[in-house]
Amino acid sequence: MKSDWTSRRFTDLRAGTLAVMDVSDHDESRLRRLFEVMLLVRAFEPEAERQYKAAKIGGYCHLATGQEATHVGAVGAMRDDDVLIAAYRDHGLALARRVDPEAVMAELFGRVDGCAHGRGGSMHLLDVGRNFFGGWGIVGGHLPVATGLALELTRRDERRAVLCELGDGAVNTGAWHESLNLAALWQLPIVFLVVNNVYGMGTHVERASAQPELYKRAAAYRMHGERVDGDDLLAVVEATERRLAAARDERRPSVLEAMTYRYRGHSVADAGLSYRSKDEIEERRSHDPIDRAADALVERDVLRRAELDELRERAEQRVRDAVEFADASAAPHVESLAEHLYGDAASAEQHARMRLGGPFGEAELLASEASRT
Amino acid sequence: MSGENTMTVREALRLALGEELARDERVLVIGEEVGLFEGPYKVTAGLMDRFGEERVRDTPISEEGFVGAAIGAAMGGARPVVEIMTVNFALLAMDQIVNNAAKIHYMFGGEAGCPLVIRTPGGGGNQLTAQHSQSFDAWFAHVPGLKVLSPANPADARGLLKAAIRDDDPVIFLESFPLYNVKGEVDRDDDEIVPIGRAQVVREGSALTIVAHSYGVVRALKAAEQLADDHDVAAEVIDLRSLRPLDMETVAASVRKTNRALCVEEGWASYGVTAEVAARIGNACFDHLDAPVERVGAAGVPLPYAKNLERAALPSDRKIVAAAQRVLEGLG
Numbered sequence: 065m066k067s068d069w070t071s072r073r074f075t076d077l078r079a080g081t082l083a084v085m086d087v088s089d090h091d092e093s094r095l096r097r098l099f100e101v102m103l104l105v106r107a108f109e110p111e112a113e114r115q116y117k118a119a120k121i122g123g124y125c126h127l128a129t130g131q132e133a134t135h136v137g138a139v140g141a142m143r144d145d146d147v148l149i150a151a152y153r154d155h156g157l158a159l160a161r162r163v164d165p166e167a168v169m170a171e172l173f174g175r176v177d178g179c180a181h182g183r184g185g186s187m188h189l190l191d192v193g194r195n196f197f198g199g200w201g202i203v204g205g206h207l208p209v210a211t212g213l214a215l216e217l218t219r220r221d222e223r224r225a226v227l228c229e230l231g232d233g234a235v236n237t238g239a240w241h242e243s244l245n246l247a248a249l250w251q252l253p254i255v256f257l258v259v260n261n262v263y264g265m266g267t268h269v270e271r272a273s274a275q276p277e278l279y280k281r282a283a284a285y286r287m288h289g290e291r292v293d294g295d296d297l298l299a300v301v302e303a304t305e306r307r308l309a310a311a312r313d314e315r316r317p318s319v320l321e322a323m324t325y326r327y328r329g330h331s332v333a334d335a336g337l338s339y340r341s342k343d344e345i346e347e348r349r350s351h352d353p354i355d356r357a358a359d360a361l362v363e364r365d366v367l368r369r370a371e372l373d374e375l376r377e378r379a380e381q382r383v384r385d386a387v388e389f390a391d392a393s394a395a396p397h398v399e400s401l402a403e404h405l406y407g408d409a410a411s412a413e414q415h416a417r418m419r420l421g422g423p424f425g426e427a428e429l430l431a432s433e434a435s436r437t
Numbered sequence: 438m439s440g441e442n443t444m445t446v447r448e449a450l451r452l453a454l455g456e457e458l459a460r461d462e463r464v465l466v467i468g469e470e471v472g473l474f475e476g477p478y479k480v481t482a483g484l485m486d487r488f489g490e491e492r493v494r495d496t497p498i499s500e501e502g503f504v505g506a507a508i509g510a511a512m513g514g515a516r517p518v519v520e521i522m523t524v525n526f527a528l529l530a531m532d533q534i535v536n537n538a539a540k541i542h543y544m545f546g547g548e549a550g551c552p553l554v555i556r557t558p559g560g561g562g563n564q565l566t567a568q569h570s571q572s573f574d575a576w577f578a579h580v581p582g583l584k585v586l587s588p589a590n591p592a593d594a595r596g597l598l599k600a601a602i603r604d605d606d607p608v609i610f611l612e613s614f615p616l617y618n619v620k621g622e623v624d625r626d627d628d629e630i631v632p633i634g635r636a637q638v639v640r641e642g643s644a645l646t647i648v649a650h651s652y653g654v655v656r657a658l659k660a661a662e663q664l665a666d667d668h669d670v671a672a673e674v675i676d677l678r679s680l681r682p683l684d685m686e687t688v689a690a691s692v693r694k695t696n697r698a699l700c701v702e703e704g705w706a707s708y709g710v711t712a713e714v715a716a717r718i719g720n721a722c723f724d725h726l727d728a729p730v731e732r733v734g735a736a737g738v739p740l741p742y743a744k745n746l747e748r749a750a751l752p753s754d755r756k757i758v759a760a761a762q763r764v765l766e767g768l769g
Binding site for chain 1: 505
């Protein structure tokens with residue numbers, strides 16, 4: 065059964081790209097900056113894998129290598145006051161949102177200086193100050209939350225939009241349908257960015273979705289849907305900007321499907337070869353999004369080819385610095401185990417009468433929490 | 438007795454919602470039929486007229502969607518009060534409640550919060566059968582990160598709902614169908630909230646302690662009346678009011694006085710709220726107990742339709758009286 069699927073030739077999912085590239089209004093320094101972030105992500109992810117194998121990083125660790133144009137282009141199209149919310153393959157998105165690589169790496173290391181102070185790990189990066197409301201770990205589970213963030217923007221009557229990143233696997237959850245319905249019904253300022261990297265874990269999108277052209281599903285909710293070549297940085301920026309503008313200015317939500325590919329397995333624990341062939345991966349690597357972005361930027365005189373090595377080295381140095389920072393950051397105190405369980409200032413007082421007769425050790429735990437509040 | 442201050446639990450809840458909507462513009466009411474229809478159980482009657490469709494928002498039948506949307510709005514700064522029509526339908530939103538709402542503050546290291554209230558009624562007794570008669574109090578109280586409240590009278594319904602709305606954490610506010618029409622005194626001029634995590638002795642006694650919450654308190658008070666009238670037994674009744682945090686101080690102080698305890702709940706007792714309370718009494722009051730702690734809850738079956746079977750499955754004042762007699766006899 066497995067060999068049937070891995071040997072089957074699927075339709076070219078990149079066909080049907082609708083976005084028209086128009087970079088005339090993108091200033092050069094911005095494109096350069098986005099390219100540098102792509103290089104940062106390309107350097108960050110293999111280092112995360114090395115640190116995982118060195119047991120500095122634990123848990124799940126999902127890498128975005130190969131998806132840089134989608135992650136960086138889409139986030140790069142956002143305004144600072146737009147809101148980002150994402151699934152769990154979130155390292156590249158966080159870096160694109162300009163979360164410090166130090167805070168990201170320290171979170172992967174489970175240290176106090178991590179962006180979630182060692183409580184979240186790889187899947188739960190966030191930076192509320194940069195309007196990044198987190199990476200979320202249950203497939204599809206953050207889509208309703210994203211609609212709520214958009215609802216809150218409308219309650220405040222603010223011209224801002226939510227960019228909600230999700231994978232191709234999430235579109236078959238009930239939460240997807242409920243969220244699209246709410247977004248369209250309430251005319252919410254939101255763009256559902258479907259990052260179609262072809263596989264939900266090891267399941268090809270055509271083995272999972274009866275309508276594998278995922279952007280077409282928007283039509284069921286009278287919502288705009290379109291597909292963009294997710295390995296084309298400029299196309300992703302252009303399409304995302306356009307859809308965010310429609311969300312922000314006209315309260316028209318949409319689905320934007322970015323066609324891309326992950327070179328690595330689903331997570332670092334997956335070799336990524338049982339469900340796809342080496343040839344397929346090599347074929348995708350032969351039109352790498354970073355090479356394509358470099359070509360496009362050189363052609364536009366935004367970048368000189370001679371600079372590439374230096375930019376790559378700079379990105380790698382940035383990642384080395386992040387590792388050094390993470391390594392030097394302290395692990396959270398064990399006494400802080402219950403810290404952050406609740407946010408209300410009265411929580412310790414509310415719990416003060418619960419200690420009696422509780423399970424072994426719980427009273428001490430609550431006491432340490434109370435002493436900190 | 439002022440007539441204006443006598444009201445049902447339903448009216449007290451409506452009063453609290455109206456007061457909090459008026460007090461804080463971040464407060465929203467979201468749910469199925471809460472607006473035009475005026476609430477499936479009329480708790481939200483009149484609120485859409487007063488506060489508009491944006492703040493009292495009707496939703497499609499989409500529990501996962503609108504509970505999640507309320508969570509997102511709360512993360513963004515609103516203070517939504519979601520109504521889930523009955524607790525049975527909360528199961529459709531359990532991923533949002535348990536994996537999202539309960540986790541946000543901790544999982545994100547205190548960087549994001551979720552000031553959300555989910556109101557939802559439960560319980561049986563109207564022949565609504567297996568899918569519409571359940572109580573999941575223990576399911577919610579089991580989850581760290583949630584606060585779980587369950588008032589048993591109009592004053593607490595108002596005061597606890599206001600406390601829940603003003604609290605910065607996700608609160609599951611458990612209501613009860615048979616409680617909606619229960620009447621009591623509410624001082625309209627008193628804007629005091631009822632503090633979270635504080636139980637209340639609602640009837641004093643010396644012979645045994647009956648620990649209950651929500652509609653179980655009404656049953657326990659009836660049982661205590663019968664115990665006094667028919668058996669000359671003075672039972673003390675404690676209304677937990679808050680299941681998480683749980684006020685064990687009040688419970689233990691009572692049991693150390695009476696030396697006997699009976700725990701009551703509307704839901705299935707096995708692995709239930711009564712199991713938790715009984716275990717804690719056993720730990721905290723071991724030297725004071727003159728009899729094993731007894732429990733009364735729903736029988737371990739789906740709720741049946743036939744009136745006599747349903748009655749047999751649910752707790753009742755008669756069952757509580759019988760269980761109390763067992764505790765008083767000290768039989769294990």
